[in-house]
Amino acid sequence: MNYERIKEKLNILADAAKYDVSCSSSGSNRKNKTNGLGNAEGIGICHSYTPDGRCVSLLKILLTNYCIYDCAYCVTRISNDIKRAAFKVQEVVDLTINFYRRNYIEGLFLSSGIFKSPDHTMERLIQVAKKLRLEENFNGYIHLKSIPGASDELMYEAGLYADRLSVNIEIPTKEGLKLLAPDKNRKDFLQPMNKVKNEIQKYKSERKLIKSTPKYAPAGQSTQMIVGATNETDAEVMYTATYLYKKYNMKRVYYSGYIPISYDSRLPAIGTEVPMLRENRLYQTDWLLRFYGFSIEELLNKNHPNLDSDIDPKLSWALRNLHHFPIDINKSDKQLLARVPGLGMKSVYKILHGRKYRKLNWEHLQKMGVALNRAKYFITCDSRNFETKDYTPAQIKYKILSTSQTKYKNTLSQQLNLFG
Amino acid sequence: MTYFLYDGSFEGLLTSIFEIYEYKLDKVSICKISTYEKGFFNKEIEVITQQEKSTRLQKGIIKMGSALDFSQIYRAFLSELKGVEDLILNYTQYLFTEKRSVAKDYANKHVLEISQIVKKIGREKHRMDAFVRFRLTKDNIYFATVAPDFNVLPLNEVHFRKRYADQKWCIYDLKRNYGIFYDLHKTEIISLDLPTNILSSSEEFFKPEELHFQQLWKNYFKSTTISSRINKKLHQQHVPKRYWKYLSEKYLQV
Structure with a gap:
């Protein structure tokens, strides 16, 4: 192994792959049955965290950053003057195995620039996965990128070796895509997504009849949208996400605040701040939709097309719907409890279990870790002391904001200056 | 106060709790023999670890409570925190008074404290898987x-x-x-x-x-x-x- 050469390639191709947000290694069920290497059952593990605070779980690299496309938002676009490199299939296999054996990673996340043709590229990605599975007896996690425009046959084969497949739709709106990636077509993104969804469903129903049915992409599909590159609203982003969750059974939709990498006048200029607060609010909304029983219409709609930046989306919803509150913590069911600002799902479960033994009061709730500074305006419990005054939404918001701290203080005060 | 001094093993701790029940003692405390500091008015009992007593208590906890109660106790023990033995004793006593699993009775002081320690243990275990x-x-x-x-x-x-x-x-x-x-x-x-x-x-x-x-x-x-x-x-x-x-x-x- 020529370590110097590999090092150089690794630097270029890891750097180019880092804008893909997904690093999840969970959700698969691939067990190490053959006394081979690796085990991808159960929860994911973050083996390290980069100085930007992001998890490092997989060896995330491009096979190559040569690309025939010229998408304005992408660093590897053909018109960008950067160093190019390409890994050989065996080099990726060796790196993955050696990193995995040392417990650096949970597996491989392999993406690529598109060279020659989508099929040609997809074929190479599959070769790597196949080699890992069949020659190295590797049972760790493999995440492959579905290359937009790849044929159905190849997408079928990819799912036989990968745990997860993903294709990034990148731009949330059709108009945005036309503006920034004129040679790409939305259909090219959706076709592989659709093929993989159908195969997953087929394999699942077959498995019900024949237990020995092989695995097909057991960790499902994910996708990613860039936010802040075009002037889309939060509603547009989240309605697209909801559509993808429903229509294609996405396991995850990721939101990636646009990082300025180009002087292209169609895009935010270099030096523009990465919209991290907005990204955070979108993820909060995503969680409310997937785990808290909210529907998208409740959180974002015509009257309310963008999320509040100074308060979280659940609190924002509660303030618009004060007539649902206060609720009794000792009687309300799970769905209602989950809607109380300041109660996360962990607190909800603690309350549900704890109240079987005794009625809960303020002290119990506080010790369990409930954020009472927010929750107290929306609940009653086993105590005669509770907020009896009828506050207006604005009053509650003011009271909560004045007793809480935010790491986004700078961002928020700048925005106030802008609008105030 | 009577001090039960055990060898530091988990079986030793369970034997101690078993014997506290056996002798029907209250006002007791359990300490590792290696870290125990002798006090003038202390009464001490040196516990000899017995597999049989330890297994009986283990079975008792699982039968009266659940496997989860036992795993909470074991994991809390691994924390090696000062005073964790007494906390485990309190938890066990509470379980045997309630005669049911108490692992999720988060409003009880001892249960909550144990569950918080267990959370730390889980986090550290996960960190080792990673690091x-x-x-x-x-x-x-x-x-x-x-x-x-x-x-x-x-x-x-x-x-x-x-x-x-x-x-x-x-x-x-x-x-x-x-x-x-x-x-x-x-x-x-x-x-x-x-x-x-x-x-x-x-x-x-x-x-x-x-x-x-x-x-x-x-x-x-x-x-x-x-x-x-x-x-x-x-x-x-x-x-x-x-x-x-x-x-x-x-x-x-x-």
């Missing part, structure tokens, strides 16, 4: 040194055995001076006299390619960082400084 960095020795053993806050290696064993079934490995706890060694067939507990320079991957013990892979890993770590999103505080929250000396991506110089 173990194997280095390949000359005799083909993937060797890692760690120093976890709590004694969690017994909890990590299964995870590593499932994952690295086809390689010899050893994870060594420098703080407690013991390790788990897997020889391709079974795991065993070992104690070693390690050289003082074990943290540097000198070619005296490790394969020449070992450092190359650490360098590659460090390089990858650097390249995958997005500098316009730097968030040092979050980084340190996830990877606290005390673990850095075992993580090649943090200590290696490029």
Whole structure:
């Protein structure tokens, strides 16, 4: 192994792959049955965290950053003057195995620039996965990128070796895509997504009849949208996400605040701040939709097309719907409890279990870790002391904001200056 | 106050609790014999660990409560925190008065405290799953040194055995001076006299390619960082400084 050469390639191709947000290694069920290497059952593990605070779980690299496309938002676009490199299939296999054996990673996340043709590229990605599975007896996690425009046959084969497949739709709106990636077509993104969804469903129903049915992409599909590159609203982003969750059974939709990498006048200029607060609010909304029983219409709609930046989306919803509150913590069911600002799902479960033994009061709730500074305006419990005054939404918001701290203080005060 | 002094083993702790019930004593405290400080008015009972008593109590806890109650107790024990023995005693006593599982009675003081300790244990166990960095020795053993806050290696064993079934490995706890060694067939507990320079991957013990892979890993770590999103505080929250000396991506110089 020529370590110097590999090092150089690794630097270029890891750097180019880092804008893909997904690093999840969970959700698969691939067990190490053959006394081979690796085990991808159960929860994911973050083996390290980069100085930007992001998890490092997989060896995330491009096979190559040569690309025939010229998408304005992408660093590897053909018109960008950067160093190019390409890994050989065996080099990726060796790196993955050696990193995995040392417990650096949970597996491989392999993406690529598109060279020659989508099929040609997809074929190479599959070769790597196949080699890992069949020659190295590797049972760790493999995440492959579905290359937009790849044929159905190849997408079928990819799912036989990968745990997860993903294709990034990148731009949330059709108009945005036309503006920034004129040679790409939305259909090219959706076709592989659709093929993989159908195969997953087929394999699942077959498995019900024949237990020995092989695995097909057991960790499902994910996708990613860039936010802040075009002037889309939060509603547009989240309605697209909801559509993808429903229509294609996405396991995850990721939101990636646009990082300025180009002087292209169609895009935010270099030096523009990465919209991290907005990204955070979108993820909060995503969680409310997937785990808290909210529907998208409740959180974002015509009257309310963008999320509040100074308060979280659940609190924002509660303030618009004060007539649902206060609720009794000792009687309300799970769905209602989950809607109380300041109660996360962990607190909800603690309350549900704890109240079987005794009625809960303020002290119990506080010790369990409930954020009472927010929750107290929306609940009653086993105590005669509770907020009896009828506050207006604005009053509650003011009271909560004045007793809480935010790491986004700078961002928020700048925005106030802008609008105030 | 009567002090029950046990040998520091989990079975010893269970034997102590069993005997407290046997002698029908109250106003008691359980201490490790090695850390016990003699007091003038203290009454002491030295407990001799008995497998039979320990197993009976274990069965009793699981039967009266549930397997979860027992696992909470075991995990809390691994914390080695001062006074955890008395907390476990309180928990057990509460369980036997309630005559049902109390593991989720979060409004009870003792239960909540145990569950908070267990959460810390779980976090530390998970950290070890993540932060173990194997280095390949000359005799083909993937060797890692760690120093976890709590004694969690017994909890990590299964995870590593499932994952690295086809390689010899050893994870060594420098703080407690013991390790788990897997020889391709079974795991065993070992104690070693390690050289003082074990943290540097000198070619005296490790394969020449070992450092190359650490360098590659460090390089990858650097390249995958997005500098316009730097968030040092979050980084340190996830990877606290005390673990850095075992993580090649943090200590290696490029």
